[in-house]
Amino acid sequence: MTTSLDYVNPRVRAIRVSTQSFLQNLAHQITQNMTQGGQKPLKGVIDLSSGDPHRAGMKPVSFVRQVLAVCLYPHLLQDKIFSLDVKLRAQRLLQICEGQSLGSYTASSGLHHIRQTIADFITKRDAGISANPRNVFISSGAQRALMVVVKLLSSGEGQTQTGILTPQPCPYTLPPLLDEAGVLAVPYRLMEERGWALDLNQLRQALDSARGGCNPRAIYISNPGNPTGHVQDRNSIQEVIQLATAEKLLLLVDEVYQDSVYGQNTEFLSYKKVLFEMGQEFSETVELVSFHSLSCASVAECGLRAGYMEAVNIDPDVMKVFDTMLCTDISAPTTGQLALDLMLNPPGPGDPSYDTHAQELLLTRTVLTRNAQRALEVLNDLPGFSCQPAMGGIYLYPSVKLPAGIREQAEMLELGADVFYCQKLLEEERLLLGAGQDSGEAGSHHFRLCVLVPTYVLEDALHRLSAFHLHLMGHHTVAGRNVKGKAGCSSQSGLTCVQPTTV
Amino acid sequence: MTTSLDYVNPRVRAIRVSTQSFLQNLAHQITQNMTQGGQKPLKGVIDLSSGDPHRAGMKPVSFVRQVLAVCLYPHLLQDKIFSLDVKLRAQRLLQICEGQSLGSYTASSGLHHIRQTIADFITKRDAGISANPRNVFISSGAQRALMVVVKLLSSGEGQTQTGILTPQPCPYTLPPLLDEAGVLAVPYRLMEERGWALDLNQLRQALDSARGGCNPRAIYISNPGNPTGHVQDRNSIQEVIQLATAEKLLLLVDEVYQDSVYGQNTEFLSYKKVLFEMGQEFSETVELVSFHSLSCASVAECGLRAGYMEAVNIDPDVMKVFDTMLCTDISAPTTGQLALDLMLNPPGPGDPSYDTHAQELLLTRTVLTRNAQRALEVLNDLPGFSCQPAMGGIYLYPSVKLPAGIREQAEMLELGADVFYCQKLLEEERLLLGAGQDSGEAGSHHFRLCVLVPTYVLEDALHRLSAFHLHLMGHHTVAGRNVKGKAGCSSQSGLTCVQPTTV
Known part of the structure; x- marks a missing residue:
């Protein structure tokens, strides 16, 4: 064949x-x-x-689904079951779609109005450090946006092949993506015994040992960590930024789970915010691309497929190439794009949907x-x-x-x-x-x-x-000597043990 | 930088x-x-x-939008404005989504139920020549599916670089796609004076002149033609299939506009149907991938982003690679996938939505x-x-x-x-x-x-x-001598000429 x-x-x-x-x-x-x-x-x-x-079995967010349903079938604007803010938002979103239909293509990098919503969200999240919608690119998922940047970085072979520093463990979707782009993963170990913290020495060692074998050009970070659940503090982020500056590495930061930080005394700090608070020496030079997605914890609309990246200090000519590459997809799905708007600009206090949404x-x-x-x-x-x-x-x-x-x-x-x-x-x-x-x-x-x-x-x-x-x-006999000497379910966990069912 | x-x-x-x-x-x-x-x-x-x-300003198909609205917000199942078949279909489609939510990921190659719907549609379209859902791959648009196959074929450089025979004129989205995949476009001219018909000699000449310069591995066909509007007849399709057989070329057939053939005495014949009617010598050997899309004429849901390809006589190991490559996207958007089901399995006579839909x-x-x-x-x-x-x-x-x-x-x-x-x-x-x-x-x-x-x-x-x-x-003076000697709007076209408005 x-x-x-x-x-x-x-x-x-x-x-x-x-x-x-x-x-x-x-x-x-x-x-x-x-x-x-x-x-x-x-x-x-x-x-x-x-x-x-x-x-x-987790339930979708009602406001997101209600507005999308009305946008898909605008006759529902006449329906009494939807509250006024749902209808007003649906009308506004229909206005920004060409021909007022979700059936129209959008610009390759997304609807302009929604890029603005994203920029406003980022600006508010980062306490006023402003984001420009021109630096925001909407795609059919964070994964797809990451592919655009990784493919753009990919070149060479052997000693000149592009390498990207990747955490170990990393999101399970990352290795195949790097394979497809022809980029070498250069693993740096996260510290399990320290709650999977990022250790700068590990990062530096990985970088040093990679040089000569390939051409490391970027550091990939997942924060909050997928699959580790670790959340970096300001100091840790600063260290990574300093290393990236010294070594001229691009930062690729997966911040998809920024909405689900729940550890005590833990808060989410975006790389961009920390970068800008480190002063102009860093904020005007360090190249950073941050990724976020509809598949995050709060709305978890994975099936609707939308995400975005924000590019910081990236050459405008290179950003044009982002757009060219996204052209291959023609555009991200409109339902996903609109859902991004609803996720990042939710109902506010006083709006009819606010209480339910907040609950x-x-x-x-x-x-x-x-x-x-x-x-x-x-x-x-x-x-x-x-x-x-x-x-x-x-x-x-x-x-x-x-x-x-x-x-x-x-x-x-x-x-x-x-x-x-x-x-x-x-x-x-x-x-x-x-x-x-x-x-x-x-x-x-x-x-x-x-x-x-x-x-x-x-x-x-x-x-x-x-x-x-x-x-x-x-x-079976357990290997090693460090295994805890427990047998059966502990009373502490409160589980009633059941016998395994063999199918 | x-x-x-x-x-x-x-x-x-x-x-x-x-x-x-x-x-x-x-x-x-x-x-x-x-x-x-x-x-x-x-x-x-x-x-x-x-x-x-x-x-x-073309309007969406009501049945498609109604069912999608109910799927997104299942409380609408209680709403009186939707007819019974809309609700039953929505219930059925929700059943096939994991967790009964459009927010769940699907398998990379699409929901199994919808791959079956597509196979059933193809079988019916091709007068009983059966299609297997395992050979159907759903993607976020026909363009994306085409990219998977083209990238898979891509290899080599210089004389060994993969070439694909492409019509001139071709869809405007094709050249950038081939560029990104690293594949050389080998143009074959369509015959404008014959209504943009495909001429086998042109195809053969293009192939002969390409050999030595690159490694031609496939013929890309757009039928009905984008942007030409030409529709191939059985004889023309047979000729292309014979050439593909003799020259061991894969056929990539864009059949996105199969639902919009309106020329007198013209019908759409799928490459697959013609292939299978040519006998086992062809039907068991010729490698064919056909593409279809939600962005076709009848529903034209371009913004929802879904399409599919059907692979015929493709090595099962190679089809596994299709799946691996689609994994990079995680999955096609669920709204688009469900819309494919609604497009290819519309209401039938007797269903409450049938009359409106048909109209x-x-x-x-x-x-x-x-x-x-x-x-x-x-x-x-x-x-x-x-x-x-x-x-x-x-x-x-x-x-x-x-x-x-x-x-x-x-x-x-x-x-x-x-x-x-x-x-x-x-x-x-x-x-x-x-x-x-x-x-x-x-x-x-x-x-x-x-x-x-x-x-x-x-x-x-x-x-x-x-x-x-x-x-x-x-x-301006018109160049050339073949320009018709017309000035002003002809009465035949019935247009009242207006003066140009300069902005």
Whole structure:
């Protein structure tokens, strides 16, 4: 065949397939098998592996959905069920769409009005440090915006190949993206024992050892950390900025979870704000691109696909290239773009929708905070598990010491032991966690679990995990000496252990 | 600066910026200037350059919008304004979304249920030649799906660089896409004097002359033609398939306007149908990828961003790579995916929404057919203009012989004469046409105009064009001897000429 794998673009062929795809396909298969014949399964799959709160049952924000529904079908402007502010906002948003229809294309970098909304949001968030809508580029997700910048940086091969410093662990979507762009990931370790803090020495060492092997041109940061839940303080951000200045590195900052910082005495500081408060020496020179998304915690409209980047101190000619590259997509989906407007410019006090909106956001935050605490307790009670408390984001990222028997079985199957564990957990308990392997972990085993899910779903998931894990540990000897000597569920976590159900 | 243009990925730097971007930015600027101070402009910009019917005032299909509105805000299931089939469909579509929310991610290649809907649609369209949902990949637009395949084919440089045979004229979005993928466009001329028919000798000559200079691996076809409006007959399609077989070339067929064939005695035949009717020798070997989109004529939901490709005879291992590449986008927007389902599986006879739906589609088709005829008459009445009748699609693509004075002025400004003409037309009459330069035209001047717009908009646009062009021709001597000796508006076109308004 003309297009057999042998003839496929070598770079494309080299894109690594995440174990996430493998496991999610398996989960889909299990669900399919369960529902064949039209029967509703007694015990459905719970997927905590991806940051997809609606999938697990979190509810959408009413104001966002109401305005979008009216925009899609403007006859609803006559409907009594919507409040005045919903209708007024829908009218305003329809005005900014060409032909007053969501069916029209927009400019490649997004609707001008919404770029302005984003700039206003950033200015307010950063206590008046102003943002210019011309530096804001809307795309069909933060991931897509990141791809634009990474591809733009990509060049060379061997010693001249572009490298990007990437945290270990990193978001599981990052490695395939870098593969596709032809950029080398240069890993720097985050410090698990310090709550996954960024250590400047690790960053510097990674940079030093990369030089000569490739051409490092940027530092990628995830703050609040995906999947770690760590939130950087001002000092840590300043250190990174100073390093970027000294080494002439571009900063790529994933700030998608900026709306979900819940640790005590912890606040979200944007890189841009810290940069501008460091004085002109930095604020006028350091090149920074920050990413945000509709897939964040508060609205979590992942399926609507929209995000944006703000470029700081980027050459205007280069920003023109951003626009040219976004042209390939023609434009980001209008429903997503409008949802960005609604997310960043929500109803204010006095507006008819304000109370409900505020309550919904508060409920999400409460669920997230409580769930993170609850899951932390249960995980740290399981033998072999060790989990750092998170301060933000939507994940926990525990490590686990797996029995030698499990690791050997995995090796025979040519699977990572974490992947094998996830597969067994999925098959036996219909619970899907993310394997640390996708986040660049090697030599240790971690799991990613999203805690922004309804509390009853989390409880069910923790039950399944505990049952599976305890059963497993009963059959295998745990490797290493550092494993806590616990067996069975602790009374502290308050879980009633259930026996594993073998499917 | 670290990321000055000098350090940008050379391939990215080489992406050509279409004059379409330049002209649309200018149009936006003009609109901005007009509306500054909050005044509503007396004469707004009419944009016929892009295939964006809603922008010009075409109405969305009610059934599509009603179901989407209910899916976004399921409380509307209680609302009396929606008919039963709207509610039932919305319920069914919510069932297939994870967590019954459009806010959830979907599989990278799209919702399984909707891939099945697409396969069913194709099977029905092709008189029972069956399509497999596993060969269908949903993406955020046909353009994005095409990029996946083109990037997969891309490799080599110099004599080994992948080449793709592309029609001249081609869709204006194609050349930048090939640039970004690092693939060489190998142009084959379409035959203007034969209504832009595809001529096999031209294709063969292009292929022969390309060999040695690059590695041609695929033929790109646009049928019905964008921007030409030509529709291939069975014989023409068979010839292309035979050539592809003999030369081991992959067929990439843009069939986005398959729903808008209106020429007398003309029908749309899919490449797949023709292929399968040629017998096993072809149907089991020829590699074909066909593209379709929500941005087609009947629903024209361009802003919702969804399309798909169907792969025929493509190695399953290669199809896995399609999926891996679509993973970079995470998933196509759910609103667009659901709209695909509604477009391809519309209400049937007996359903409460059927009559309205059928009327709306009929109206669109009537407007398109009449407008195409009307615009053809007016264009062919203008001195220097010559336009081939279209049989399908949504564009007309006239050529015009421009006066030497215009060409000289354009040259001084380092602009193509067609681009210069479009710029002047936009500035003076606030009418935007597409310049042929973006479609690969050289040596002649063509314009692209979308005729799927409300009839009063088309009339207004034709007035503006006639006024501008006649005024221009009054001031310049027309080059060449083949120009028709017409002056002023012909009585045949029935237009009352208006004097050009200089802004």
